[in-house]
Amino acid sequence: MNPNDGYIAYIVNPKAGASSGKDMVREFKDYLSGQKYDVRTSITKSLSHAGQLAHTAVNDSGCAMVVASGGDGTIREVVHGMQGAEIPVLIIPCGTENLLANELGFDERTSTLIKAFEGGCVRPLDLGNAEGRCFTSIAGFGFDADVVKRVMDSRQGHINHMDYFWPIWRTFWGHHFPVFNVTIDDEELFEGRGLVFVGNISRYAVGLQILHRADYGDGLLDLCVFKCTSRPRLAKHSALTLLKVHAGRRDVLYRQGRTIHVSTPEAGVYSQFDGDPGPPLPVTIELIPHAVRMIVPPNARPAGIRTRLMRILG
Numbered sequence: 001m002n003p004n005d006g007y008i009a010y011i012v013n014p015k016a017g018a019s020s021g022k023d024m025v026r027e028f029k030d031y032l033s034g035q036k037y038d039v040r041t042s043i044t045k046s047l048s049h050a051g052q053l054a055h056t057a058v059n060d061s062g063c064a065m066v067v068a069s070g071g072d073g074t075i076r077e078v079v080h081g082m083q084g085a086e087i088p089v090l091i092i093p094c095g096t097e098n099l100l101a102n103e104l105g106f107d108e109r110t111s112t113l114i115k116a117f118e119g120g121c122v123r124p125l126d127l128g129n130a131e132g133r134c135f136t137s138i139a140g141f142g143f144d145a146d147v148v149k150r151v152m153d154s155r156q157g158h159i160n161h162m163d164y165f166w167p168i169w170r171t172f173w174g175h176h177f178p179v180f181n182v183t184i185d186d187e188e189l190f191e192g193r194g195l196v197f198v199g200n201i202s203r204y205a206v207g208l209q210i211l212h213r214a215d216y217g218d219g220l221l222d223l224c225v226f227k228c229t230s231r232p233r234l235a236k237h238s239a240l241t242l243l244k245v246h247a248g249r250r251d252v253l254y255r256q257g258r259t260i261h262v263s264t265p266e267a268g269v270y271s272q273f274d275g276d277p278g279p280p281l282p283v284t285i286e287l288i289p290h291a292v293r294m295i296v297p298p299n300a301r302p303a304g305i306r307t308r309l310m311r312i313l314g
């Protein structure tokens, strides 16, 4: 890409974030301006506004590229707004977890953004879609959705990792493991108590490899069901997932497919999409293959558990 191709739409969520993210937003913009690119900044007012800004940018023939800065929620709305567009997007991770950015190989360095921009490596990203509600990374049903609901219910402004501690603790002691019915493509896969994860990325919070075979551009959704009826069993699942030996066990179901249906006969069972509260059950998730073109660092790999923990601890 060169400055004559068009302007760069620079979409910034001013509320997201750690200070390292804000530095990257400023430094990368300075770099682009120094290279004589026409950078046009828009500040988001809400998540849906982020999507509208992206939609407007990709429908403007003068725009050559989108840069989006924010957490997983902002990035999800931006890529949803760009769905089907030819022009690519580069993301600046500014949230708490940055699940998608981590999966694409970004870290907290401006030099990585510049490497991605100069490297010209573009990869397609699939989206999960439940009747217009999208996710880029992961949808959860049961335990983690309860945690997200508790965090959001007590949220005041920007959240950090510590804001998850008490919600996880309370959910661990109060969760009752609802009954789910899970269908993938035409297979009735599971009926029983447990935790259900559907997604597109191989590393979840703090780098947990729940969907270890997931590839964000392979045209498939990955599904993992942990059969679970009790706290000791949940502790065992967690430990085996940390050790990356959960898949292949009799009480863990792992599949890939294009359409996944999750329902429950119970009330008060929640979903989460990319760390935000998701739609009410029943939910049918369909894959939108190659929905957006992502600029990624060449040869980069997602950070693992150790690197993620080191970053959290600062």
Ligand SMILES: [Mg+2]
Pocket: 126, 199, 200, 214, 215, 216, 217, 218, 219, 220, 221, 222
């Ligand atoms: Mg996939």
